[in-house]
Amino acid sequence: MQARSLSSKLLALAFGAGTILGCKSTPPPPTPPVDLLHVPSPDWRDQIIYFVMTDRFANGEPGNDDQGAGEFDPGNGAKYSGGDLKGIESKLDYIQGLGATAIWITPPVANQWWDPLVNYGGYHGYWALDFTRVDAHQGTLEDYRSLSRALHGRGMYLVQDIVLNHMANCFRYTRYDPADVTAGVVLNTGAKPACGPTQAPFDQWDLTRPEHRDAHVFHWTPTIADYANREQELGWQLSDLDDLNTENPAVVAALKDSYNFWIREVGVDAFRVDTVFYVPPTTVQDFLHSQDTAHPGVLEYARSLGKDGFLAFGEGFASDKPFEDTMSRKVALYMKDPVTGEERLPGMLDFPLYRTAGDVFARGSPTSHLAFRMQRGAALFPRPQLMPTFLDNHDVDRFLSGGSQAALRQGLLFMMTVPGIPVIYYGTEQGFTEQRGAMFARGYGSGGEDHFDTEAPLYSLIRELTTLRKTHAVFRHGTPSVLRQNDARSGVFAYEMRNGADLVLVVFNTSDEDTLLDNLQTNLPEGSRLKLLASLDSGAGDATVGRGGRLSLKLPARAARVFRPDGTTTPLPPETARITLSSASGSTVAGDFELTGTATGVSSFQVVVDGALGTAQQVAVEPDGTWRTTVAVGGMVDPDVQHSLVAWNEEAQVLSDTLTFRVDRAFKDLVTHEDPAGDDTGPEGRYHYPTDTSWGDNHQGDLRRVTLQGSGTVLKLALQTAAITTTWNPQNGFDHVAFTIFVDVPGRTGLTVMPQQNASVPAGMDWDYRIRVHGWSNALFDTRGASATQDGTPVSPAASIEVDAASNTVMLTLPNQLFAGLTSLAGVKVYVTTWDYDGGYRPLVPTAEQWKFWGGDGTVDPLVLDDTPVLTIP
Template identity: 80%
Template sequence: MRPISPTLLALVCGAATLLGCKSHEEPPPPPPPADPLHVPSPDWRDQILYFVMTDRFANGDPDNDNQGAGEFDPANGAKYSGGDLKGVLDRLDYIQGLGATAIWITPPVANQWWDPLVNYGGYHGYWARSFNQVDPHLGTLEDYQRLSRGLHARGMYLVQDIVLNHMANCFRYTSYDPSDVTAHVVLNTGARPACGPIQAPFDQWDPTNAAHRQANIFHWTPTIADYGNREQEANWQLSDLDDLNTDNPAVVAALKDSYNFWIREVGVDGFRVDTVFYVPSSTFKDFLYSQDKEHPGVIEHARSLGKEGFLAFGEGFAVDKPFDDAASRKVASYMKNPATGEDLLPGMLDFPLYGTMGDVFARGRPTSQLAYRMARSRELFARPHLMPTFLDNHDVDRFLAGGSEAALRQALLFMMTVPGIPVLYYGTEQGFTEQRGAMFQRGYGSGGKDRFDTSAPLYGLIRELTSLRKSQAVFRRGTPTVLRQNDARGGVFAYKMEGEGQVAFVVFNTSDEETLLDNLGTGLADGSELKLLASLGPAAGDAAVGRGGKLSLKLPARAARVFMPTGKVTPPPAETARITLAASSGDTVSGDFELSGTATGVSTFKVVVDGALGSASTVTVGGGGTWRTTVSVAGMVDPDIQHSLVAWAEDAQVFSETRTFRVNRSFSPLLTHEDPAGDDIGPGGNYHYPTDSSWGDNHQGDLRRVTLLGSGNVLKIALQTNRVTTIWNPQNGFDHVAFTVFVDVPGRTGITVMPQQNASVPAGMEWDYRARVHGWSNALFDTRGASATVEGTPVSPAAAIEVDMAGNTVTLTLSGELFSGLTNLKGVKVYVTTWDYDGGYRPLVPTAEQWKFWGGDGATDPLVLDDTPVLAIP
């Protein structure tokens, strides 16, 4: 990353008065009041959030760690580790030094500390027993007030996570009879510190108590079985957490009173609202905007305390499929009622963008998917600049659990140069791969050391990126226009940001190989100078726009460039060479095809297809200035994808026009393996699924048929199981099983160890690539660094996923980029295993447990339910 130096900023600002740089620098915060508990709201477009899971961040007071209920054990990821509010206060220098301007903390309220029904603890804060008390593990009300004052005195702000949908798990149904909600009830009497909320009216939680049923504070319903059923989504229990009846005015009044308490007593500046999809959207009109003097809405109450721009943003976990916007529309409906046009939540976490960023930057999907998402965001979301953007969080895999550091650096730069409120999840700056690992030495997953290293490379990068965003208002308040995308693969992605009297260009190469940006229309005058503001990758420097206002660049693997025009124009030199193409754009081909044309002033050049310089062919110009070459389409199979090619002479910096074409070919079956039914019981025949009812008798890990299909050097792996389920509403379209697929490429040297599975691949193969795919993650690794405990090095593109529910089949498509050098798949070997994954392979224990496989020793026995033999393509 190129530093944003004062000298460089001065150069940019001094080059042209039209940039108006002085007015675009972020103004210094006003001096804090004598008591900084309450401060006016900021312009949230200018803020950068640092998201802290309080129990896992910093331990400022060890005396409050253990409350004596068996809930504290830093060696156990299910229990409290010891982080607290004082710890956050103690580390404000570290957070502010990163460039964050506000902190978002997980709910600090009094929680259920241990749930024996699920063998898990409430260290995270989302299992409330009281909405208006600080949990003693985290400190006191005074500690929370000190944190607020400490932030406000620095010109920083405080966002608190809140929950409207549910409280702790105090009752559950073993079966459900809606005509008798007292039947088949299990009360969570073993919960610690006690069973049931302690705050009125939420203390009326027992369905077996007639007075409690009459009060109707909770829904007397079971856990959600079908996330596509709106009645269940809004009124049933999310993972057995007791569902609040927000149709009851008494409930919403109590919620408003509870959360107004934190605004009034602590000076909280904003709320992140958990699980909003499980709350009727109509609830938010009352909760946020009610004029009731006794129970005002939280935004109205904040306004009465001088917080005119109080921020409330919701969490709606919804990720769109490529080129689809159903999830985005659902997210948008919680910001503005689509029927009435009334404003609801000011912002929503941008989950659709999160999903697409991961697909494009981490998993190597075509950059056209990100172009589509950005365009739809502008059209669908009422206030895109108030939508927090993020790369990962406490509910999903860390970015680095399946993406490379180079991909993370790109995604961070992207997030800092587009609309939205950037969110940095704690530990990203230290390269965390553990989803909820601790930053402090004695906490869970810390590696036995404090992790507050301000010299860490990612810390330094993020500090520079936050400086870039703060120094140029166009990135905080501007509007993007996508200028170039790659429809076929990872590669070039370019957009222009405009606003606040500024314009900037941001260019990425999301591919792991060198790529070519050709003929990018900028709308600027020929010869316009572009000053480099920031970059990733080598060989970066200022640039100039060529003839026709077009910009062309050779971009190293995983490079990025941020440019701003200076206003200076130097006319380009006269054209001395030219390359033409004989064919026009728009053809559809079924195989390799011939390309021809003319050239003057050059003797050789390259034909670059889809920007990929690594596979570009060199062409020699014949007598009379004519040339011809054959274009290979070995890895191209999707007729819906538009490919592009250009002829390019690097030394002369000459480009032909860009031609587009499509390829229409079909896949052919290469090999089919019929797998026995009922053999999902492990290598020794003694494994069992977890006892939780969500697994049922579905046997999602029982392979029934595996079919390998090919087209050129593109491989499809169709995995039919006993049953494909979507019980937990997974973003990838299937759940309760993870597929690990090992691929051996002929002519390459691989390894045999199966990372994190206590096993090796069968004799006769060595793997070169390893795909790990489950409902919420999709990662591809090569062998670099791989061991029994380390997965290897993330690479892209990861597998494309298709799900056929009716056929109980999940199909993975592996790109021809992985099989470079092969014209077909002869000799490729595949080995498939099943298990399940939840932030790591699901544990295996000797005896029955609700959330763990059982019947073996997870420290030594293979984590394999079912597998195939080695499948060698003939």
């Protein structure tokens, strides 16, 4: 990606070519009123949100950092770092310069500062004690009003994060008896600054007091044990946070009053509603739309203040597996009542798209996964254009913790060219890998430096992409149609965005190698000129639609291009060459097969399978114009996947028709290792699991059997452990364990150091690929840049993940691209380790702690619970 070339193209569009091409620019914001606290709502389709975790962004008032409760320590990620509302206001030039038009902040309300039951602090804002006061660490009400006025004066908008489901952790259960809710309860008397909420009616939190119990402001329940149990999801505690009884009208009335306060007193323009899946949809509907004059719904109240388009979007942490939509339907449920059609939330965070976009761009999944997700989202969600889109946030790993810079650039371009409200998580523009690292020098994980570099490559790229989106209304208001996908692997993904007569074409190559876009039907006239609006590869230029309205392009690794027909056509040169295939599409084969055909005007060409130019086979044409070749299918194993091939001569720019086929092959067991039970205690048998009850006595890190299976050059690992748990609702289907796997490919020179694990692989192997998989991430690294402290370089495609909970087995399938050049898997070596991962390998400390492994020194001792010997495929 050449940032300078993209910048020059976009600047030309913004200041000249955009008008010539008939682009519809974003209308200027209306002249703000004299009182900048309250301004009319914008068209949210035209906004770009910058999401700030206030405590970690900028410190404008050091005097409020430490409230004297032992809660402040920038060296500790569990405690306050010092960011505040004044800090955000001081950086508005930086944020607006990026192209953002709105700022979303984490809850600014008075919080529980320190919870000794979990040894963690409320710096993030989601543990409220009072929904109507600004937390002392954040500043004052006047500071908040000042930020609001400063934003509105720039034509920008303010989004406040709010919580309906829970408040701070003031009680927990050691055991639970629904017949006696006071049995087994522990009050959090050591919490700072106070044990319970101070705001009425939420101050009735002490279930040991009969009058509090009888008020039913809270549910007197334990923490959720089964996220698939809807009763628990709605009425039990999320991670021990005291669950509000939102079926109680008095509670909902107080919540409406509390959040209407911020609209009235601060001029907030939108709410992000946290954890909505844990609140009944009918409660959400009442909270938003109630006509109660004493306690109006927040959308009704905002309308009374002139904010007719007040936006509320919910957070439902939901992601679907490929070609499934169960969780997407749950997201849609919170936007509209499926029976009555009554409106609920105007928007929801597009978590389903987040997961699939990460799988495709960062982990190299087939682009058909993204095609399905876009199509289902358009069909299921009432208002896709009001659904904020994102690549990462404060609750998940940073994109760059397991994805490459090139993948992130593609993800950003995708987010800026599809429906939805793009959300940029603070620090993405500076290349952050730390989930909640600070932008300011004295904050947590900052490395002692400020990170507000407006010349940083990713800052420059995002600025260019926001300009692209603002310049062309089709990206903000248009409707997408997927034109091409790759069913088998990473590679081509193409879609059009259309808004009336306005049309753009977006083309990606998500692969780390060159790929061929062949015979894409554009439905445009032959010879149509496609003007290049933006690209991520320096060699890109305008394109011309070929015969039959088809477009074919050679796309470099990680290319992305945005085209717009300029309305002109150019006569095509006479056809001088032709290649035909004798086989018909749609067959299923069990192994390598012969392909034949004819050719004129060329002496040779390449057979390109699934778009992959790096493995394309050169074929010579016989004097009589015939040809034949064998198509190898050793890396193809899934009978449900449709593959494609095309014959192509680059010099003559001639292609055959595209042929499709499927492959039906079986996996065979290659190596089985039976691992002893109970040896998940580290290299010297002295490690212990964290003491938190969520680990229980499950021994999730105890390997029991590891089986290596193969089909051609595709490798599958079946990892059986003592238990599979899903306590924290992990998207990958297992939690409380991370697998780190090292793969040694014959004929290559690798490394022996095990990054971040204080260890080296056993004698007899060096690794070429390293896989790190846990409940929320899936990353593949090669050895470039790897060291004792550095992961290496993220590459794709990553392993695909399946979980068989009945047999306590996690199955990882490694694609044949990892074994390029091999004809079989013979000689491949694999080494498997277990630990756990939470934004980094979970710490190891000498003595027992709630959230850390213990029994060793994590600065020098190996971070390995259990491991296998080196497993070599015969």
